[in-house]
Amino acid sequence: MTESTRREKLRADTEREILACARRLLVEDGSHAVTLRAIARELGITAPALYRYYDSRADLLRHVCDDISADLAATLTPQIAAVPLDQPAERVFTVCRAFRRWALAHPREFTLVFATSPEETNTPVNRPAQDHFGRVFLEIAGQLLSEHKIFLSDSLDVPDALRAELAAYRDDVSASLAATGIRVPEEKLQLGTIYLMLQWWARLYGHVALEVFGRFPFAVPDAEPLFESMLTELASVVGFS
Amino acid sequence: MTESTRREKLRADTEREILACARRLLVEDGSHAVTLRAIARELGITAPALYRYYDSRADLLRHVCDDISADLAATLTPQIAAVPLDQPAERVFTVCRAFRRWALAHPREFTLVFATSPEETNTPVNRPAQDHFGRVFLEIAGQLLSEHKIFLSDSLDVPDALRAELAAYRDDVSASLAATGIRVPEEKLQLGTIYLMLQWWARLYGHVALEVFGRFPFAVPDAEPLFESMLTELASVVGFS
DNA sequence: GCAGTCAGTAAACGGTGTTCACCACCGTTC
DNA sequence: GAACGGTGGTGAACACCGTTTACTGACTGC
Structure with missing residues (x-):
């Protein structure tokens, strides 16, 4: 939407990536499979990093x-x-x-x-x-x-x-x-x-x-x-x- | 019901106890709180013991x-x-x-x-x-x-x-x-x-x-x-x- | 009395959410 | 250009979780 700075754009990007990944996991393996570590694994980061995006x-x-x-x-x-x-x-x-x-x-x-x-x-x-x-x-x-x-x-x-x-x-x-x-x-x-x-x-x-x-x-x-x-x-x- | 032997009676007893405990945990703290270990804790046994009763x-x-x-x-x-x-x-x-x-x-x-x-x-x-x-x-x-x-x-x-x-x-x-x-x-x-x-x-x-x-x-x-x-x-x- | 069944245990494996201290970078400001 | 603060990310750790395995010890049926 209104991501002006470069930082905000990057952040919004990975935020979308996280949601997309969570969604894929949900669809393929059910809601129990949408776990922070699984998402992190697929994004090539670690689980605690996700806490920068969601509480x-x-x-x-x-x-x-x-x-x-x-x-x-x-x-x-x-x-x-x-x-x-x-x-x-x-x-x-x-x-x-x-x-x-x-x-x-x-x-x-x-x-x-x-x-x-x-x-x-x-x-x-x-x-x-x-x-x-x-x-x-x-x-x-x-x-x-x-x-x-x-x-x-x-x-x-x-x-x-x-x-x-x-x-x-x-x-x-x-x-x-x-x-x-x-x-x-x-x-x-x-x-x-x-x-x-x-x-x-x-x-x-x-x-x-x-x-x-x-x-x-x-x-x-x-x-x-x-x-x-x-x-x-x-x-x-x-x-x- | 038809627990004839003493063993079967005991088994049926703890089985009921397990269900009652699970039920209490569900009501008080929600379904996510119904965990094998929590049930075992309350019954004074260990979690693997529950596998004698449920798969x-x-x-x-x-x-x-x-x-x-x-x-x-x-x-x-x-x-x-x-x-x-x-x-x-x-x-x-x-x-x-x-x-x-x-x-x-x-x-x-x-x-x-x-x-x-x-x-x-x-x-x-x-x-x-x-x-x-x-x-x-x-x-x-x-x-x-x-x-x-x-x-x-x-x-x-x-x-x-x-x-x-x-x-x-x-x-x-x-x-x-x-x-x-x-x-x-x-x-x-x-x-x-x-x-x-x-x-x-x-x-x-x-x-x-x-x-x-x-x-x-x-x-x-x-x-x-x-x-x-x-x-x-x-x-x-x-x-x- | 003996053998077998069976409830229960301890230890372990791999997984989870979450927290904390730390680090490295990037954008801004002096 | 150098110092600085915010920000994304890491690694280790904590306290759990379900589940499996090998192992006891008591009770039961013979």
Whole structure:
């Protein structure tokens, strides 16, 4: 980015090298194989040198998470962009399918980012979303929100008990979206929309996680039809224009 | 169980002691604290002695998982039993709420059992369900199936593309249930029921996992109303008698 | 009483994260 | 140009870890 001096450029270079190496080790041999000494070995340096770049192994893993999230976002974004603006439903389907495909193709990255207990990577709970976890989701959803009007079907309106909670979330969403540079008109962030986003993220996450881990309650050799039917169900609940 | 000789009884005793200690370490300090040496220290023995009981640390962790699952089942079962048979919907709600409550009260156990990559505990993917993962779910669901008739609302019937897949699952379900001693009449295992079980398990799992990890895309201080609204949504999709 | 089984030990190997003292270089400043 | 401070890197060390091996010693079944 803004590495002005020569020193800063060198530092940023090896920092990238470290992350790339950690990533390779993760993908090839699992997260247990991404060890400081292994990384150091491959870079031709010694393990303590890595402490010039990261406070600890947990800190490094956290940065690997962010790195992966950035890549995931970079993978998803062009795929939605390829779908015409006038087919909002198809845009949602596309990003959901792309997320599932990415997860199945990158099970170890998915596991690290989306199914590692916060204490393992020492991640503070409810960490600002733009950092890594919900970042992708928020970005995509925000983009859709800013471009389309969403109609919620009558059958699924917001329970009264939820309105107070949702109103509180809304500000948080606005702030998070603003932080990523996406401006969403206030009136599009209805409570129902927030509600739908939460519910839908939970379903998407649940399905993909179970599929990646092979942990459906009974043998499910191919979960794609299941996934597709979940998408069509979504379509029946929400409308776009 | 069937420890006849004195030796076998002693062995079973220390085996239980090992598991209990591992469990305590897990709960108090997280899964990374569950080390062979720490367990041995607390039991007043040496680490290699543990290899008389388990092949490896991964093997031990797997048994801890099974132990936890058994406890979870033991927690859930009486809670459903407490709800009258003539309120099937309430029975489902009860078990779902109980599962969520258990997960929130035992985050580390939940993480180990439901969100640890199979390679960490060396668990074969799609391991027979009665072992630990879907065991609880299957048991509960099977019990409900054997006691009630389920009506699926017309709006959610099984997509054609899924019928072949689901038919294959059904046999697996029957076998798994039979293995746990629950006999479900053939005609109650309609394809729609299987479909609903899968979809619902994914939702339940997704919500609870996200809540336990504090990983909703934005700050959700109290997800209970969200959970409750999910339950009422379920009720609108399925009917009992 | 004897032989064998089996829980447990001590020692060792190779690996880990992390800390500390030290060193050598590079960019800046007098 | 010489001195200087920051910075990247080293080597040794510490305290762990999982795992293997060879070896005891007690209990069991005959």
